[in-house]
Amino acid sequence: MFELLKKDPHTKARTGLITTDHGLIQTPIFMPVGTLATVKAVKQTDLRDEIKAQIILGNTYHLYLRPGCDIMEKAGGLHRFMNWEGPVLTDSGGYQVFSLAANRILEEQGATFKSHLDGSSHKFTPENVVDIQRILGSDIMMLLDECPPWPCSYEYAKNSMELTHRWAARGLKAFRDTGPLYGHKQMQFGICQGGTNTDLRSESAMFIDGLGFDGNAIGGLSVGEPSNLMYEMTDLVTGYLSENKPRYLMGVGTPGNLLTCIALGIDMFDCVMPTRNARNGMLFTRNGIINMRNARWKDHFESADEGFDSDLCRYHSMAYIHHLFRCGEILGMELASLHNLRFYLWLMEETRQQISAGTFHSWYPGMVKRLESRL
Numbered sequence: 421m422f423e424l425l426k427k428d429p430h431t432k433a434r435t436g437l438i439t440t441d442h443g444l445i446q447t448p449i450f451m452p453v454g455t456l457a458t459v460k461a462v463k464q465t466d467l468r469d470e471i472k473a474q475i476i477l478g479n480t481y482h483l484y485l486r487p488g489c490d491i492m493e494k495a496g497g498l499h500r501f502m503n504w505e506g507p508v509l510t511d512s513g514g515y516q517v518f519s520l521a522a523n524r525i526l527e528e529q530g531a532t533f534k535s536h537l538d539g540s541s542h543k544f545t546p547e548n549v550v551d552i553q554r555i556l557g558s559d560i561m562m563l564l565d566e567c568p569p570w571p572c573s574y575e576y577a578k579n580s581m582e583l584t585h586r587w588a589a590r591g592l593k594a595f596r597d598t599g600p601l602y603g604h605k606q607m608q609f610g611i612c613q614g615g616t617n618t619d620l621r622s623e624s625a626m627f628i629d630g631l632g633f634d635g636n637a638i639g640g641l642s643v644g645e646p647s648n649l650m651y652e653m654t655d656l657v658t659g660y661l662s663e664n665k666p667r668y669l670m671g672v673g674t675p676g677n678l679l680t681c682i683a684l685g686i687d688m689f690d691c692v693m694p695t696r697n698a699r700n701g702m703l704f705t706r707n708g709i710i711n712m713r714n715a716r717w718k719d720h721f722e723s724a725d726e727g728f729d730s731d732l733c734r735y736h737s738m739a740y741i742h743h744l745f746r747c748g749e750i751l752g753m754e755l756a757s758l759h760n761l762r763f764y765l766w767l768m769e770e771t772r773q774q775i776s777a778g779t780f781h782s783w784y785p786g787m788v789k790r791l792e793s794r795l
Contacts (some may be wrong), residue, residue: 421439422439422664424664428778429778431480431779433683433771437667439604440560442505442559443737445474446772448451448687449582449689451477451566451687452467452690452694454478455478459761462695467506471761471763476507480552480553485537485703486537496557498510508559509560510561511548512544512565515670516565521534522642526566528586530587545662546587546588546590549564550595551598557601558606560607561595561608563584563602563608565588565611567744568613569643570615570616570645578612580593584627608634609635609668610637611639612639614640621657622657622660625660632694633665636669637667637668643671650677654686673689675763675764676788679767679771679787683780694757697760700713700794701745701752702760703741704734705795708794710738711764712752717741720738723736723738728762730762732758767791
């Protein structure tokens with residue numbers, strides 16, 4: 421299901437192709453986050469035609485709570501429910517359970533938690549999370565894991581990692597003992613943990629890789645640790661993960677983060693940043709980051725990124741976008757969300773071209789500096 425196409429001779433960057441029953445995914449790739457069966461402020465037709473998304477992400481925790489498994493199964497799965505024909509990856513909900521630290525209990529069997537909606541009690545186990553994702557019908561499903569906080573003690577990180585490993589073996593068995601519900605193939609990715617401890621990260625990478633999942637993910641990063649630690653752990657872990665399987669860094673990040681981690685051997689990313697920041701007026705462009713609420717743009721009648729192929733840049737001036745945000749108009753949030761997601765997908769396209777041409781290693785350091793500048 422994964423074909424390694426080209427390796428950069430100077431870094432760990434590579435291009436590849438993931439084959440799913442809902443379409444091909446060219447890597448490196450960024451996955452727009454559609455937590456509740458929608459990428460906020462973005463229509464499915466725009467995801468396909470303007471943003472050119474190849475795969476999107478849904479969330480098991482949120483979709484389990486609403487609309488719920490009964491509705492999802494009656495609809496025929498997530499693809500049909502939201503009318504999205506492309507591939508979908510579903511996160512297991514482990515991170516959401518982690519974020520409910522005050523309202524959850526972790527045990528060997530699984531995680532008991534209270535709904536953030538109404539306080540009702542629920543339990544996730546490695547097995548029922550597979551069952552839920554069978555009902556969702558995602559092309560790629562993630563394991564239930566525990567995401568330790570940062571910072572945490574070495575003992576906590578070790579115990580958490582070992583629990584994740586035991587859950588991984590159970591989740592893999594549940595996956596192999598069941599089958600898809602809607603006639604298309606599903607894949608399962610393992611998740612490496614271990615905090616920011618090099619020995620634990622190495623141990624986890626070898627253990628998870630050795631179980632034989634369809635792909636491998638790195639969890640528990642981008643949870644507050646400095647970027648240099650995230651890069652150090654990513655570089656370490658990719659050294660242990662199989663070369664012939666996709667590598668997914670969960671919850672990352674800025675455009676600069678993406679390019680740096682691609683150089684460290686990562687193939688797949690997701691993050692709410694492009695849409696969340698867009699709703700607050702922040703644009704990512706080829707020349708740097710722009711805060712559209714800043715008064716300096718009120719009489720700037722040029723494009724935010726001249727020649728860029730988003731509707732925001734093709735048809736509207738910065739003065740107009742600034743006006744929309746100052747007035748609280750929904751259109752501003754929609755245009756900015758479309759633009760930022762298109763930018764992230766453009767960056768992945770450009771990155772694949774640079775790797776294929778053998779120029780990635782000389783291109784990306786300057787591009788990182790440029791993309792992270794503030795305009």
